[in-house]
Amino acid sequence: MSPILTTFLFEAANFLVLAAALGWFFFRPVRNAIAEYRSKIETDQRAAETKLEEARKRHDQVDQAYARLHEDIAREREKQLEAAREQAGKILDEARQVADRELKLSHHQAAQITNSQRDRLAEVAATAAAASVGRLLEELSGERLHDALVESACRQLRQWQDGLAPVSVEHSLPLSETQVEALKEAAGKAAETAEFHTVDGLGAGVRVLTAQGLVDASTAGISTFARRSLVKEMQDRANNPAVLQDVSDA
């Protein structure tokens, strides 16, 4: 038998045997293992896809919850802001009211202080003016002034005539007989019970106390009258804003 032919046939058979043996011992178990791997991978991939789907659903749920929470927070924030605005408005209104009250009170107190100071100032001014009048009258004091004041008191008494009793005549300077007679004549019937007293501080003139009123015709009385008149005049002028404005403009 030819060696070449033998080798040819042997090699062909050898290859077939090799293919069969490798197919059985090598390729079959390896392909089975690969198939198992693929199956396992597909199973794992399906499980992973399922878990991924669940994760996506949870992610969506979390997103929705987050969106809801965000909306709730925004709503609550708006509510809190609105409440804060209302509270701030209330506080502001209350503060304005308190401030208005305080302002009014301050104005009132300022007005009171102003009035008080004004009255005091008027009092002081009037007192000073009265003192000036008193000093002026004292400087002018003389018989003629004394006579004029007594005559003035007599005229006043003559106007009243009836119902003057009891009559009390006060004077600081001595009264002449003529003056006394004139006073009694002016007092009329009440002259019978009239009393004459000498008091200090009246200056010239007399002060007659009757049932119908006081007739103060003395330099002290004139000073007092002048002071009261001046005070009243100043208060009246102070209470008139037009007059104050005129004074301020001036």
Place this chain on the structure above:
Amino acid sequence: MELHIFDDPVLMRLGPVPITETMVTSAIVTVVLIGLGAVMGSRVRSGRSDLLSTLALMTVESFDRLVEDIVGRRQTVVATIAATFFLFIAGCNLAGQLPGVHPATGSLATTSALAVLVFFSVPIAGIWSNGLWGYLKHYFRPNPLLMPLHVISELSRTLAMSVRLFGNIMSGHLVVGLLVALAGFLVPTPMMALDLLIGLLQAYIFAILSTVYIGAAMSVGEE
């Protein structure tokens, strides 16, 4: 060093049957491949994750994908044949690098036997895939007059596969042998590396061509 190009030294005779050096080499390669395949298969089956099992998975998966790309569908039988061609030819070529070993693929008888197996595998795969008439009628397309050309084409490509593999392996082995004889042991090292690369490349080419021929025969009905 004794060089044998076309003849095959007979080592012994079992009765009328001569046992040649090529037969012994290819038998050893076959035994080693079967043993290695069995070990790798058992390791893969046991679920171990080591170098051999990974190599086995890569090899099988690569050839399955290669055949799927060429044929168009998954064909485990074709992939097994193609991978066996590659492993056997590559194993024989690698064995030829060992000192004193004559590569089995350096024998025209071996390459002819492999080419003839491909030659017969083609119609078998075609008939198995398309039926007898479905396969045979492709010889008469596009014109019945071209049928002889089809037959000549199949014969010539079989001859080409055989001679290409034989020529490449034998020439490389011959060149290395001559360099060893003339210049010593270290000088032919680059040529041996080139011979190794050529051996793996030829194994791959043979496997690819066989797959293409078989795949083409299986796809004749789809034209």
